[in-house]
Amino acid sequence: MNFNLALPVGTTLDRFIMRKEKDFPYATGELSQLLRDIALAAKIVNREINRAGLLDVTGGFGQQNVQGEEQQKLDVIANIRFIRALRNGGEVCAIISEEEEEIIQTGNKKGKYIVAIDPLDGSSNIDVNVSIGTIFSIYRRKSETGCDGTLEDCLQNGTHQVAAGYIIYGSSTMLVYTTGNGVNGFTYEPSLGEFFLSHPDIKTPATGTVYSCNEGGVNSFPEGVKQYLNYCKESGYSGRYIGSLVADFHRNLLKGGIYIYPSTAKAPNGKLRLMYECNALGFIVEQAGGKASDGSRRILDIEPTELHQRCPLVIGSAEMVDKVEAFMKSEVAV
Numbered sequence: 001m002n003f004n005l006a007l008p009v010g011t012t013l014d015r016f017i018m019r020k021e022k023d024f025p026y027a028t029g030e031l032s033q034l035l036r037d038i039a040l041a042a043k044i045v046n047r048e049i050n051r052a053g054l055l056d057v058t059g060g061f062g063q064q065n066v067q068g069e070e071q072q073k074l075d076v077i078a079n080i081r082f083i084r085a086l087r088n089g090g091e092v093c094a095i096i097s098e099e100e101e102e103i104i105q106t107g108n109k110k111g112k113y114i115v116a117i118d119p120l121d122g123s124s125n126i127d128v129n130v131s132i133g134t135i136f137s138i139y140r141r142k143s144e145t146g147c148d149g150t151l152e153d154c155l156q157n158g159t160h161q162v163a164a165g166y167i168i169y170g171s172s173t174m175l176v177y178t179t180g181n182g183v184n185g186f187t188y189e190p191s192l193g194e195f196f197l198s199h200p201d202i203k204t205p206a207t208g209t210v211y212s213c214n215e216g217g218v219n220s221f222p223e224g225v226k227q228y229l230n231y232c233k234e235s236g237y238s239g240r241y242i243g244s245l246v247a248d249f250h251r252n253l254l255k256g257g258i259y260i261y262p263s264t265a266k267a268p269n270g271k272l273r274l275m276y277e278c279n280a281l282g283f284i285v286e287q288a289g290g291k292a293s294d295g296s297r298r299i300l301d302i303e304p305t306e307l308h309q310r311c312p313l314v315i316g317s318a319e320m321v322d323k324v325e326a327f328m329k330s331e332v333a334v
């Protein structure tokens with residue numbers, strides 16, 4: 001892992017955003033403010049996650065989301081908190097959320113940005129004190145300001161992201177994001193209520209010896225993925241699967257490794273959502289020198305047709321993703 005200490009570790013997120021804004025001569029400060037709004041909501045959600053066991057926020061909310069998954073109370077709370085922060089911030093005209101079927105119009109018609117968000121990632125781990133996260137993608141609207149965000153504004157492919165990031169609520173809470181100029185990580189200091197630069201200019205190793213995949217569905221995995229998993233085992237790689245995409249991704253981003261959620265009989269298009277899981281992490285991993293594909297196509301090039309469409313995900317160290325793609329093209333002689 002190599003660091004360039006452009007900005008000293010310990011720089012606050014606010015100061016970092018301000019300094020980076022200077023890199024963009026035409027910056028108007030709106031994207032900076034939007035990133036601050038997201039950081040604010042993350043602090044509030046972090047507080048509720050840390051106290052989850054004490055408060056009545058564990059367990060199911062008693063209704064299903066558009067994915068047909070039972071919503072957890074914290075899914076709903078995180079959704080409310082992020083939507084409120086984005087609405088009050090004024091920079092966002094429309095939001096796509098995992099927890100809402102339709103586009104959320106914020107009423108900020110002057111807002112230039114669209115946010116796609118997975119308010120709480122790793123929902124199955126909420127009640128068992130395992131790391132969970134939030135994932136977000138930011139796009140510039142295509143339509144003129146002065147009106148609501150349109151479907152066309154929302155359905156842009158991943159190469160149009162102006163920023164993307166995630167928050168991991170783990171042993172420490174971190175915010176990791178990119179605006180297309182590298183990836184930086186900030187650790188939250190609760191007693192000061194501040195995020196501090198702790199992981200400047202993250203670069204992911206070209207390869208690794210860790211693979212993350214829920215092999216429970218292996219019988220219906222594509223042949224190429226089965227072959228790759230066997231290759232990992234024959235190569236003595238370690239299997240690590242937390243079951244929270246953000247947490248598995250974060251570990252592999254820092255240490256090298258690969259996360260695979262392929263198509264299965266149960267989920268022919270995979271499980272993960274293009275607009276608020278795959279695109280965001282795809283942008284980050286590419287900015288850190290890694291790769292993200294659906295097994296053959298670059299994730300960021302996939303043209304979205306639905307707000308909640310799913311796609312298979314192969315993401316992480318570049319050489320490992322290449323290997324999976326080659327197996328899926330069944331070109332590699334073992």
Ligand SMILES: O=P(O)(O)OC[C@H]1O[C@](O)(COP(=O)(O)O)[C@@H](O)[C@@H]1O
Nearest residue numbers: 118120121122123124214243244245
């Ligand atoms: O239980 P499975 O099938 O392995 O799926 C786990 C995956 O699903 C997810 O929980 C989906 O995300 P949500 O929790 O936001 O719905 C990922 O975080 C995780 O990697």
Ligand SMILES: [Mg+2]
Nearest residue numbers: 118121122277
């Ligand atoms: Mg998720």
Ligand SMILES: [Mg+2]
Nearest residue numbers: 098118120121
């Ligand atoms: Mg979620």
